[in-house]
Amino acid sequence: MEFTKMFLMNLGMLIAVAYLANVTFKYVLSRVSARVQYISSIVLTVFCGWICSVFGFSFDGQVVFDLRFVPLIIASLVYPCASSLVIIGVATGLALFVFGFNEASVAGFVNLSILGLLAAGVNYWMRKTDYRLIIKASVSILAINLVNVLNIAIFDDTPFYYYLTKAVPFTLPLGIALSYLIAFILRDFQLEQRRKSQIIQANRKLSKQKEQLQKAKLALEERAQQLMTASQYKSEFMATMSHELRTPLNSIINLAQMLAEQGKELDEEELKQYSSIIYASGQDLLQLINDILDLSKVEAGKMEITKDYTSVEELLQIMFMQFEVTARNKNLEFKLQHGKGVPHQLYSDSQRVQQILRNLLSNAFKFTHSGSITLEARPERLAEPGREGEWLVLSVIDTGIGISKSKQHSIFEAFQQADGSISRKYGGTGLGLSISRDLARLLGGFIRLESEEGSGSTFSLYLPLEEYNH
Incomplete structure (x- = not known):
């Protein structure tokens, strides 16, 4: 027991x-x-x-x-x-x-x-x-x-x-x-x-x-919102584009019809005036088509970049000559500024650099009614991760209408402008900045914007100087 x-x-x-x-x-x-x-x-x-x-x-x-x-x-x-x-x-x-x-x-x-x-x-x-x-x-x-x-x-x-x-x-x-x-x-x-x-x-x-599904759901909702916004922007773009294409095209057709019907009755001064209008409208139409083609090339990866040594001084003078008349017609002061240490030559694609500067200057003159526009060249050293080194900075500084902080990112996207109705007041398709941004990336650089609504804007094109230095 x-x-x-x-x-x-x-x-x-x-x-x-x-x-x-x-x-x-x-x-x-x-x-x-x-x-x-x-x-x-x-x-x-x-x-x-x-x-x-x-x-x-x-x-x-x-x-x-x-x-x-x-x-x-x-x-x-x-x-x-x-x-x-x-x-x-x-x-x-x-x-x-x-x-x-x-x-x-x-x-x-x-x-x-x-x-x-x-x-x-x-x-x-x-x-x-x-x-x-x-x-x-x-x-x-x-x-x-x-x-x-x-x-x-x-x-x-x-x-x-x-x-x-x-x-x-x-x-x-x-x-x-x-x-x-x-x-x-x-x-x-x-x-x-x-x-x-x-x-x-x-x-x-x-x-x-569940968390992954929730994240996926949020991502899908965000993507749907982006697609809806993109669809809205493209609809606005198509409306703008149809207007921009129709305006010069109508001018060409109407004036050509007048010349065909009344050519013998018009004097030499009228013929010259009509021919100038037809030429200007044709140039506008060609520029619109070129913008669309350039955007398509960049998005398809077909844009060719041909780099060579080009004179920085000559580049600035070409831009000055192209916009000098525009500045005079709008009673705006157009200036060139050189910072200390600007190199004599730049190793890049001169044609694409000029295209970027033309787009930036065209916008500056379009949205500036009084004051001045300055094209400035200066060297700058950056220490940002991924962007360390020496850069040539080409800045377009205007005293125009400026851009609000909330719109500064969207204006670089294709088919968008700072205001959806801005094209009706100033004209244009909103493709220039998008093309300029993509071209800057292809050249190894980037574009920065500093602006306040009502106080003007500064668009700065950064181009690398390493290849020149070596």
Whole structure:
């Protein structure tokens, strides 16, 4: 009867400690690092072995039966590192010395140290083989139980023959049976933990997929908004373009018809005037077509860039000559400025640089009613990431209507102007700045804008000087 009580007490203690360990891991150690969790599990396993020793059962007043070796069996089935089992065995053996330093505690220390080494070997074997878990568990249970019996028979002070004949027939079957029972409980616990882990992982995966779907939804909504805006801009562009194309084309057709019908009745001055209007309208029409073709070439990657050395001074003079008459007709002051250190030559595509400056200057004269327009050249060193080095800056500075901060980005996009109705007041398709931006990129540079509504604008073309310097 006493033996049954001790057996059930050992079993109860193991189950109680296992439950407390589970609760501790679930509510306390789940928030700490994996390393702390691992060390804590070793400490709890050692404690399980020690608590079983506290409630050992004396068999016939000499043999002590307890389940101190069962935590080692469990550890051999779950730990990923064999050295941890050696630590558990030795630490559990050292814990026996709290009962005092005597032959029994020394024998217990030697026994558990040997069992720790055996459990480490079994653990290593299990990780290297592909047998089913039941076979691996059976090998661990039988090996540790048998060696435990032999160790007690050899190292304990109980008479060898007495122990083998009186104690082993009871303790060995019970130890094996109890080990299987604990292993079954552990297996059930592991399956439950695996299910919980799978549920947690599934929830995390679903949560992640939900976030991705939400981001995708926002991206689609943003893209839809962009497409709607682009469609609106293109509709405005088509309306503007039809007006811009129709105006010079109507002038050409009407004047050509008049010349055909009344050519003989017109004097020389009228013929000259009509011819000039036809020529100017043809030039406007050609410029519109060229802008559309240039934009198409850039977007299709067909725009050719031919770099060569060109005179910076000559480039500025050409621009001055082209817009000098326009400045005089609008009563605007047109100036050229040279900063210190401007190189004599630039290695770039002169034709495309002139095209960019023409677009910038055309806009400056279009939107400036009084004051001045300045074409400035200066060197500048930048330290921005991706733009480090020396640059030649060609700036067009005007005192015109300026551009609000909210519109400064959109005016560089194709089919857009600072105001959707601005083309009706000033004319133009809004392609010039978009083409200029793309050409600047092809030349290895970029365009910057500084402006305030009502205070004029400064468009600066940055062109790299590295190739010139080398």
